[in-house]
Every structure is written in C-alpha cells, then in structure tokens.
Amino acid sequence: MNTIQQQISQLAQECLHDDSLFIVEVQVSTNPKFRKVLVLVDGDNGVSIEVCSKISRELGGKIEEGEIIADSYTLEVSSPGVDFPLNSPRLYKKNVGRSLKLQLADGKESKGALLEADEQGILLNEEVKAAKGKKIELQERRLSYTDIQKAIVTVSFK
Template sequence: MKNQIYMEFYKKLKEIVEPICEKYSYELVDLEYRREPHGWVLRVYIDKVGGVTVEDCAYLSEKISKELDIKDPIPHSYILEVSSPGLDRPLKRKRDFERHMGEKVNITLLEEIEGKKKFEGKIFKVDESSVTLKIDDSFVTIPLEKIKKAMLIVEF
C-alpha cells in the first residue's frame, strides 16, 4: 500500500515536471523525493545533448519551482534541487542505453543469466526489449526487464 501511494505521488510529480523539461529541450532523467537530515528534498535530474551546465540547472529550477508552486503537489516544505545525473549516471530506459552506445557499463541483474548476475562490457546493441554487451570477444544479450541496476563506467 505504502509503495503504491509513493508510485502515484511519483507519477504526479513526473506529470508536472516532465512537460516543463521537454518544453525547454531537456530530458527528465529521474526524480527523487526523500527525507534527508535537513528535511525533504525533491531532486530532478536532467540531461540534454551536449551536457548540462549550472546555468541550465538554475534556469530549469526556476521554471519547475513556479509550476510546483501553482499545482502544489507536496503538502509540506521541501528543497528543490535540479542537477545533471553525473558522469557515472544510472541507465534506466532503452534510450539511456542507446545514447551511450559503445560506452562501458556495469550491469547488475535481478536474476542470473549464464550463471552470472553482474556483467561489465561495452554497449554493442540495443533493441526494444534488450541490450547486448560486448565483453572481450563475446556477446551477452540482457533483457531490459531483468536489469536491476546499470551504471556507466567512467574512464579517464
């Protein structure tokens, strides 16, 4: 029950925030709403072609804040933070994997494939329901619904 209430709340926030992001040519990567030591925080992670600047975050924060003030979906005080997902961003959707084709990722699965739950390799192919990694000289295809967590590996 508690999880369902959170999902409905998350959906409501997304319905407010995502159109604003799209209107100004940003992609809503993720939303996070949680209680922290200094109070409630709504984090909005955004991206765009060419990357996100501090100015982008400030600009979109102002737009989102105005709309949240009007629609007032959060019944108590909170802090709004708008930021980029960072270099080691999580990959959650098909388009996230597509955008990072050829890059190295670390994937943890919900259940084993070929006797393993963790894979590290380069994104080789993405289709409607799976991602294929190139690991050394072999390939492994992973259904998207079996991915628990996928993170880019930052190489310097």
C-alpha cells in the first residue's frame, strides 16, 4: 500500500504537463489537527506562480477525487527557495555556475563555484586556503553525490 505522501507525489507528477518541470519534494504533515501538504516544484528554467497555481488546482481536485486525505488539509504548491538544499542531479545541473556551500559526508565544509554536474556527481571550483597567509586559491575538485551531505546555493550581494 502506498503512503499518502507517495500517492500525492504520483498525482503531482501527473499534473506536470511540461517536461522541463519536476517535483523536488512532497511533504505531508502527520498532525491530524492541521494537515498540510507541501509540494515543491521546479523547472529547468524556473517555475512561475501561475504554473504553481495551475498545478495546485489540478492536484487539489485529484486529491479530493481520490479521497486520499479524509480530513481537512491545506495544500501548498511552491518552488523551493534559494536556501533549499540541492537534493537531485537535476537541481545541481540547474545551478551550474552558481556558488555552493557544501557540508561533506566526512564532516568538513567546502565552498566554491559549481562547474559541472552529471548523474554521478559534481565538479566544484573549490575555495582553498593558500599555504601562506589568508589568500584563497581555487582548485577543481570532483565529488560524488555520496560525498555530499548537504549543498546550498549561496547568494552574494557584492
């Protein structure tokens, strides 16, 4: 038997009528007094509020029609914010050229520009402290997704 989250994820996928769109994450709260369904959608070229609204209306109808959630609930369809961790090769590919802050599986942190992303991992132009002084040097480093615990796009206001 599929969980509610899996069922909603499958229905949400059916509501994407453009191959450039993809589901980033589906969350369903377990609090029966305030049930909230959050569907994060993104696209290779971003996603507009209008597209999120269309998906929300269609998905809401499918949830009601299939009687997936018996109680009242709130449905929110949105795009992930800039602070949302990258969690799929597709999100990494979308953010090539941007700066990332990484929490690595070995507990260390890393920063740098994302140069490439494929199905196995990424190529990062990593910021490394020089041996002498406080100067920062750049060094290319290939990382597999298993090496990365968490990755967030960093925004510079310089």
